[in-house]
Amino acid sequence: MNAIAPITDVRQHILDVAHPLLLRKGFTGVGLAEVLAAAKVPKGSFYHYFGSKEVFGEAVLEAYFTEYLGRTDTLLTGGPGTAAQRLIAYFDDWLDSQTGDEAQSRCLVVKLGAEVCDLSESMRSALARGTRGITDRLAGCIEAGRADGSIGSMPQGQDAQGVAIALYQRWLGASLLAKITRDRSSLDAAMRDTRQQLGLSSDH
Template identity: 65%
Template sequence: MSQSADAAARRHDVRQHAASQHDGRPRDVRQHILDVAQPLLLRRGFTAVGLSELLATAGVPKGSFYHYFGSKEAFGEAVLEDYFSDYLAQVDALLGGPGNAAERVMRYFGHCLDTQVGDQMQSRCLAVKLGAEVCDLSEPMRAALDRGIAGVVARLTRCIADGARDGSLPAVANPAAVASTLYQSWFGASLLAKISRDRAPLDAAMAGTRHLLGLAQRT
């Protein structure tokens, strides 16, 4: 459910280096702006990051911004789409790796836990960071969040259904409902961990996940 600001910054550095021209400016300016934006938005939110700060950090003129994004709202939608494109690829790798379905789904949730705990207890999930802020602010951004979250839930649904087929998870009547409940649990736990600066909500989400998937008694 998360992607760290540090990971986004590293991805930006790699893309910027790979795309640089002889004059040192990135060839893909649009992607460069999006890569620079993610760590800023993860730290401070959407409305707190002004256009001047973003452009100064990215090192691009205002005209370049409006060439690629018609407005800050369109830019925010693009940031979320870019975030979920990368995040869904990460989910595919976690859920599509080796092992039975139970092992794969718990690998995903283990990753969720690992990326949300640490010395700096802050949201590393852009959906958590921006969700409440932008849903009333921008319909396109709300829709981008909704599409991205639906993509995560759809992947979890398939893995839970696979578990019933391979026998690693109990059969359930509605895998999609279970997947939605699990995502909602982790989304809420991530927000509560951010508020409390405590990992306890995430540990509770992990325990609840194992219980809901019928894995609580397994070692």
């Protein structure tokens, strides 16, 4: 029988184990004992790395955004096609992640955003930094689309950053509504609105 490999990064292991728990139950719904039991680590290890549940929550969000922004960079700057095609690929990925069966792929911002902003200033700040990173990347791709001709002119009075923020807000709202109704129609509508706002035809 093969021996179980030792955990080489206990801090990251705790974060990895906690992520799906938080997606299912929220921040206040997950107790420290449940995290420790799932991670199979003693309480002392938790407090060695995090100090408090609030610090732990901030670390979970930072780890989530590090991974998410890396995937966003791959889709928006490393993918094939025009900037418009890469932008649509990003939102296709978002739609798939919100409608699939894998709970771990769901958006942690949708799950925790409203809950933790009133509980913790440090967690609110982590959410603000992470979401700004997303909208900055979307804006960069929109600007690239204008440069390569795959995206038309912006709506009157809006620059690439403003359009990026509006699109992100639209998709966050659609994701929350899809969660409430257990129906993907709001996400499909968000995709149609996105194409229209960027002046894209259905074949882009």
